[in-house]
Amino acid sequence: MRKVKVSDITMIQAANAREYSLSFKDRIDLAAQIDRLHVDVLELEGIRQLRTDSLRIKSIASTLKNAVAAVPVELSEENVRQVGETVKGLARIRLQVKVPTSAVQMEYLLHKKPDKVMELSSRIMEMCREYTDDVEFVALDATRSERSFLSGIIAAAVEAGASAVTLCDDAGTMLPGEMEQFISDIFENVPALRNISLGVCCSDKLNMAAALSMAAVNAGASEVKAAAHPVDCPALSHIAKILETKGEECGVCCGIRTVEMKRVLERVNAICEAVHSKNSPFDDGVGAESVLIKERVELDADADREEVRRAVASLGYDLSDEDMDSVMTAISSIASKKEKVGPAELDAIVAAQAMQVPATYELDTYVINIGSQITCMAHIRLRKNGTLCEGMALGDGPIDAAYLAIEQITGHHYVLDDFQIRAVTEGHEAMGETVVKLISGGKIYPGRGISTDIIGSAVLAYLNALNKITYEEA
Numbered sequence: 112m113r114k115v116k117v118s119d120i121t122m123i124q125a126a127n128a129r130e131y132s133l134s135f136k137d138r139i140d141l142a143a144q145i146d147r148l149h150v151d152v153l154e155l156e157g158i159r160q161l162r163t164d165s166l167r168i169k170s171i172a173s174t175l176k177n178a179v180a181a182v183p184v185e186l187s188e189e190n191v192r193q194v195g196e197t198v199k200g201l202a203r204i205r206l207q208v209k210v211p212t213s214a215v216q217m218e219y220l221l222h223k224k225p226d227k228v229m230e231l232s233s234r235i236m237e238m239c240r241e242y243t244d245d246v247e248f249v250a251l252d253a254t255r256s257e258r259s260f261l262s263g264i265i266a267a268a269v270e271a272g273a274s275a276v277t278l279c280d281d282a283g284t285m286l287p288g289e290m291e292q293f294i295s296d297i298f299e300n301v302p303a304l305r306n307i308s309l310g311v312c313c314s315d316k317l318n319m320a321a322a323l324s325m326a327a328v329n330a331g332a333s334e335v336k337a338a339a340h341p342v343d344c345p346a347l348s349h350i351a352k353i354l355e356t357k358g359e360e361c362g363v364c365c366g367i368r369t370v371e372m373k374r375v376l377e378r379v380n381a382i383c384e385a386v387h388s389k390n391s392p393f394d395d396g397v398g399a400e401s402v403l404i405k406e407r408v409e410l411d412a413d414a415d416r417e418e419v420r421r422a423v424a425s426l427g428y429d430l431s432d433e434d435m436d437s438v439m440t441a442i443s444s445i446a447s448k449k450e451k452v453g454p455a456e457l458d459a460i461v462a463a464q465a466m467q468v469p470a471t472y473e474l475d476t477y478v479i480n481i482g483s484q485i486t487c488m489a490h491i492r493l494r495k496n497g498t499l500c501e502g503m504a505l506g507d508g509p510i511d512a513a514y515l516a517i518e519q520i521t522g523h524h525y526v527l528d529d530f531q532i533r534a535v536t537e538g539h540e541a542m543g544e545t546v547v548k549l550i551s552g553g554k555i556y557p558g559r560g561i562s563t564d565i566i567g568s569a570v571l572a573y574l575n576a577l578n579k580i581t582y583e584e585a
């Protein structure tokens with residue numbers, strides 16, 4: 112029985128849809144949920160802002176347990192190198208070369224003649240092969256392309272090392288019978304396709320995307336693109352249901368776990384359709400631990416410098432040798448009193464010991480108004496290099512309002528990657544500790560604050576991280 116691979120394009124579709132706004136944390140959560148369904152490929156957005164997008168790709172790819180992470184490259188050698196260096200060392204990676212193949216798109220999107228497009232795509236394919244053996248050639252608007260050219264560029268892509276080829280029906284005007292004939296003709300014109308994976312990506316403009324995909328499968332296609340949260344493409348649930356019901360009859364199967372489908376899709380829909388505040392620091396849905404933790408970090412008193420550096424890097428930090436000295440000293444001290452140092456302790460150590468800088472912003476006073484019948488309001492007064500600055504903001508909670516007030520003073524919004532609160536002493540007047548992580552320019556900046564007032568500790572932690580950003584970016 113022939114296996115049909117399913118490539119999920121939810122993230123790509125959500126990124127292109129204006130009504131959705133996925134934050135850094137949303138993408139991590141979304142990837143983890145879809146991966147639970149055992150899709151074969153999970154397609155990610157490419158690199159536009161090098162540091163930020165590299166961090167995102169590495170983080171998501173590292174969380175996947177079942178799916179291959181597919182990352183698109185632009186038709187430029189510089190972008191291929193950027194993406195290639197980002198995915199180097201990561202397991203289960205696919206690079207995608209997306210090339211317009213219709214006359215209209217080649218002329219207006221690439222401003223190149225067909226022969227130049229073929230030459231460029233082959234060169235980019237060969238470059239991608241330097242970083243991974245899994246390279247997918249994606250023919251955009253394939254169903255409206257001149258057939259002889261389409262066959263030629265596909266043959267050239269296979270010769271350049273493509274391990275998979277995908278044909279896109281962007282127009283969405285085909286009927287299932289036409290799609291089946293189209294795929295059959297491509298196989299006949301390009302015999303080399305019999306040795307690699309041929310896939311399709313069908314538009315749902317006529318509400319027949321799933322039917323078109325299955326028509327392609329009947330003609331020999333072995334990969335289909337679908338989305339757990341579909342936007343003008345086949346629904347993953349529809350594809351899985353068809354393959355489960357009619358797969359044996361058609362001689363095909365897939366590995367999608369339909370038992371978990373309903374529960375996972377409910378979570379996926381909640382993530383994609385959540386209404387985020389446009390300015391809240393909590394719009395990334397912070398949780399209890401960093402999205403960048405790739406393994407359970409546990410260090411003991413005998414941990415050497417390289418082991419500690421790897422553990423720190425797994426939390427997303429890039430520390431100088433001087434900061435590493437401080438972290439090593441703190442770990443030795445703590446590990447001598449307890450058996451293991453876990454990720455939470457390591458986060459706090461880095462926040463407290465590393466990247467310490469002169470304080471540009473210092474807390475002067477803060478007032479928080481909160482109640483069951485009123486919206487939380489924060490009035491924050493800071494000293495910036497000795498000069499008083501004030502900010503006032505409403506928020507969904509006291510800490511949300513406080514952070515918005517600080518952003519009003521600084522004039523900058525930073526992605527809040529992580530937010531942790533814990534008690535460090537016991538009793539009625541226990542000290543509270545807050546650790547936050549802000550992302551700026553693709554780099555993580557930790558902050559730590561301690562106070563008997565938990566809101567005060569949260570404000571101090573944010574300022575601690577903010578001062579590190581301000582100092583480094585000055």
